[in-house]
Amino acid sequence: MRIQKLPHQFQSAKVILQRIQDAGFEAYFVGGCVRDTLLGVPLHDVDIATSAYPQEVKQLFKKTIDTGIEHGTVTVMDHGRAYEITTFRTESAYQDFRRPDKVEFVRSLAEDLKRRDLTINALAMDVNGQVIDLFAGLADLKNRVIRAVGDPHERFHEDALRMMRTVRFASKLDFKVEDSTLAAIAENAELLQKIAVERIYVEWTKLLLGKNPQRGLAAFFKTGLYQYCPLFFDKGKVLKQLLQFPAFTLQTEEGAWTLFCFLSGLSLRTATKLLKAWKSSNEMLKTVQKTLRILQIEQEKKLTSWDEYQAGLDCLLYANEAATVMGKGKNAAAIAQHYERLPIKTRHELAINGGDLLHFLAIKPSPYIGQLLDQLERAVVSGQLPNERQVLLQAAVTAQQNHLE
Numbered sequence: 062m063r064i065q066k067l068p069h070q071f072q073s074a075k076v077i078l079q080r081i082q083d084a085g086f087e088a089y090f091v092g093g094c095v096r097d098t099l100l101g102v103p104l105h106d107v108d109i110a111t112s113a114y115p116q117e118v119k120q121l122f123k124k125t126i127d128t129g130i131e132h133g134t135v136t137v138m139d140h141g142r143a144y145e146i147t148t149f150r151t152e153s154a155y156q157d158f159r160r161p162d163k164v165e166f167v168r169s170l171a172e173d174l175k176r177r178d179l180t181i182n183a184l185a186m187d188v189n190g191q192v193i194d195l196f197a198g199l200a201d202l203k204n205r206v207i208r209a210v211g212d213p214h215e216r217f218h219e220d221a222l223r224m225m226r227t228v229r230f231a232s233k234l235d236f237k238v239e240d241s242t243l244a245a246i247a248e249n250a251e252l253l254q255k256i257a258v259e260r261i262y263v264e265w266t267k268l269l270l271g272k273n274p275q276r277g278l279a280a281f282f283k284t285g286l287y288q289y290c291p292l293f294f295d296k297g298k299v300l301k302q303l304l305q306f307p308a309f310t311l312q313t314e315e316g317a318w319t320l321f322c323f324l325s326g327l328s329l330r331t332a333t334k335l336l337k338a339w340k341s342s343n344e345m346l347k348t349v350q351k352t353l354r355i356l357q358i359e360q361e362k363k364l365t366s367w368d369e370y371q372a373g374l375d376c377l378l379y380a381n382e383a384a385t386v387m388g389k390g391k392n393a394a395a396i397a398q399h400y401e402r403l404p405i406k407t408r409h410e411l412a413i414n415g416g417d418l419l420h421f422l423a424i425k426p427s428p429y430i431g432q433l434l435d436q437l438e439r440a441v442v443s444g445q446l447p448n449e450r451q452v453l454l455q456a457a458v459t460a461q462q463n464h465l466e
């Protein structure tokens with residue numbers, strides 16, 4: 062098969078391929094860029110594989126960077142653009158299920174492709190757009206199937222993360238996982254424990270944000286792979302619940318994590334424990350806490366202005382994203398409009414500050430000033446007082462008098 066019209070990302074890279082070929086070596090586009098071109102989806106990067114050894118690649122170009130030279134990767138800089146070029150390689154004996162003991166450079170494209178994870182990722186394309194398909198990846202793309210290259214057990218033993226990649230691609234592309242590939246995940250699932258949490262995290266969030274998360278989640282659940290993710294051993298029930306909702310998509314990692322925590326019935330404390338076990342960023346942690354709080358409050362009562370103010374618009378929208386999956390979503394524009402009506406959005410917008418209070422009340426700094434400011438902030442947000450300097454100062458005086466009595 063020949064692809065007639067290549068996306069623009071390939072145009073400048075073709076010159077690089079041609080230069081390698083002119084020197085007597087083979088060079089191809091490989092991996093995700095070929096898959097995504099065939100699927101007609103936007104590409105993020107273009108990977109090049111070659112029969113030239115790293116030193117040979119370096120001799121062909123003026124400016125190169127040794128990005129991962131021991132693994133065969135050299136970055137070529139050309140007209141301000143960077144191209145990652147990796148020598149064809151095979152990998153011998155994976156004793157730790159995550160990285161090869163030894164990378165061996167080879168001259169054969171077939172040797173290189175056969176150690177790749179999935180048939181749809183084992184396609185190569187030459188400079189003219191001709192696709193090289195040694196493992197029936199084109200048929201799998203057409204039939205929307207995720208299948209390991211060759212023996213799935215071998216592929217998953219080479220790199221156990223590939224099991225997460227498999228379920229993530231099922232979600233991302235809305236493809237079915239082929240039976241023997243699925244069975245091999247079920248059999249090897251516990252190997253996932255060998256993989257760094259950070260790498261599992263990336264695949265898990267890509268799974269949740271895919272085109273059909275339920276497809277990935279079904280495979281994740283059915284194979285038992287989930288049990289080897291941090292603190293997920295008892296999350297089978299939540300996964301089942303997610304599978305029972307009508308088809309959904311999620312746009313944000315924040316919304317996805319909050320949904321998962323909420324369905325798990327986690328408190329703010331246990332949600333924090335979960336996210337920490339997943340080594341989530343502190344920023345993500347704080348956002349999920351605020352968003353989860355909103356969902357919990359909404360379970361009991363209508364949100365007050367103060368609840369909305371404390372959450373902020375982003376978290377209100379993340380909460381709505383999660384609520385939508387559960388069939389309780391509202392109109393996002395209406396949520397934004399309602400939020401915009403809040404008299405202030407942050408404490409900085411309050412017409413007075415701590416300094417004003419100290420000065421006006423002629424008192425020494427103390428925690429009382431903070432409490433007073435909190436009271437005034439709450440009163441303004443909930444509409445009991447206008448955000449006007451004179452009114453707030455007067456209210457402060459009255460509050461102080463009551464405080465003293």
Ligand SMILES: Nc1ccn([C@@H]2O[C@H](COP(=O)(O)OP(=O)(O)OP(=O)(O)O)[C@@H](O)[C@H]2O)c(=O)n1
Nearest residue numbers: 091092093094176177178179182183220222223
């Ligand atoms: N554990 C892995 C990771 C990657 N690959 C191979 O390396 C290529 C590039 O990997 P990567 O950039 O991580 O993924 P993509 O397939 O490009 O997909 P995406 O960009 O969506 O992550 C893959 O296509 C696949 O051929 C593999 O065989 N095993």
